[in-house]
Amino acid sequence: MVSSSVPAVVIAAPASGSGKTTVATGLIGALRQTGSTVAPFKVGPDYIDPGYHGLAAGRPGRNLDTILVGPERIAPLYGHGTIGCDIAVVEGVMGLFDGKIDEANSQPSAEGSTAQVASMLGAPVVLVIDARGHSQSLAAVLHGFSTYDSGVRIGGVILNRVGSARHEQVLRHACDKVGVPVLGVVPRLAELEVPSRHLGLIPAAEHGRAAVAAVDAMSELIATHVDLGAVRSLAAVHVTDGAWNPAAEVGAHAESRPVIAMAGGPAFTFGYAEHRELLEAAGGDVRVFDPLRDELPTGTAALVLPGGFPEEHAVDLAANTVLLQQVRDLADGGAPIHAECAGLLYLARSLDGHAMAGVIDVDAVFGKRLTLGYRTAVALGESSLFDAGARVTGHEFHRTSLLSSEADGATTAWGWRPWDGGSVREGFVRGGVHASYLHTHPVGQPASIVKFVDAARG
Known part of the structure; x- marks a missing residue:
């Protein structure tokens, strides 16, 4: 098998609503603006987020869903989607460890989770933390996420929706206490909220010029408040399967x-x-x-x-x-x-x-x-x-x-x-x-x- 050499970071969060899509889309756009060719991915069956990823990357956003395509196809699909790229950004789904609920007995599992895909790719996780309401206890949250699954590596955090310089100082101290690097601090900016409807965000294809403007704003926000060099240095992957080939x-x-x-x-x-x-x-x-x-x-x-x-x-x-x-x-x-x-x-x-x-x-x-x-x-x-x-x-x-x-x-x-x-x-x-x-x-x-x-x- 041919080993993929395109490194990746997985953008995850403790729970839905933390700002993963804003951070992931902005990171894709910011990396592209600095000369990188970025491969965008989304964990799970979501159609909407990849539309924004595609606008930011200038190439199709793709999905990595172990449930719909089978775990054996994740690495080949990653290889296919990263052809011609030098870095990949993978946006997770729900909370990091949230997976499929078994239909037969309603029992939760790790199948289909962001953690499962990150482990398969051998890619580090960047946790997006919604900082609203967090203080010193963030250290305990990060300690739990860092030690819960030895197969998942938390490479750093991006603190999102930080309220003030004092708030940032307290949160950085909590991160330092458990040894998790802070890769970025994003302030609260309500004007970057992308319009939503009953099934989530309005698709980029419908939102037209406003979607392009939103992606540009996200990219500028992340370029200003996230250490892109640190993200590049963190990115890694270990994929040993050859690229997926539709003709085959x-x-x-x-x-x-x-x-x-x-x-x-x-x-x-x-x-x-x-x-x-x-x-x-x-x-x-x-x-x-x-x-x-x-x-x-x-x-x-x-x-x-x-x-x-x-x-x-x-x-x-x-x-x-x-x-x-x-x-x-x-x-x-x-x-x-x-x-x-x-x-x-x-x-x-x-x-x-x-x-x-x-x-x-x-x-x-x-x-x-x-x-x-x-x-x-x-x-x-x-x-x-x-x-x-x-x-x-x-x-x-x-x-x-x-x-x-x-x-x-x-x-x-x-x-x-x-x-x-x-x-x-x-x-x-x-x-x-x-x-x-x-x-x-x-x-x-x-x-x-x-x-x-x-x-x-x-």
């Missing part, structure tokens, strides 16, 4: 290259960079379009509708009646269509009263209840993506719901058992259409990509 995952393919339309733009921002890479490696001619204003690309043989926030753009999506009719015609003709979450809503009859494509005979509404978590699902029938009986691990993340779980002319896509021992049947298969709330990572399901492109070719 999907194997040889036929010469014909069917056109695969992939929805993008502000309403469809949830996707993994590797999805397009795998589709192209399998022989697809991927063309991205914006359903808010575009028609289907000429010659479209298959359609990918990823996740996003269609509920925020329902009026404009409904106004593009030409595209809605094209999508209906494509589905009626039996073409393969892969629709995840936002894609499912777009194929529904209506979304919050606004007419959608009507491919799936259900109505969708926005609600207050958040559906969130990993799911281990079984394909209940044959589709353009999965063989009947195929087992996948996916992730749900939405506040919308369907007014009916059944649709005329469609069968159920997935079945799984939740933690309470019940039974869930979710999603729809209609001809070549596979529509579901469940997000899957294509790296974890490369056979589904081959099957989808073959169906487009056929």
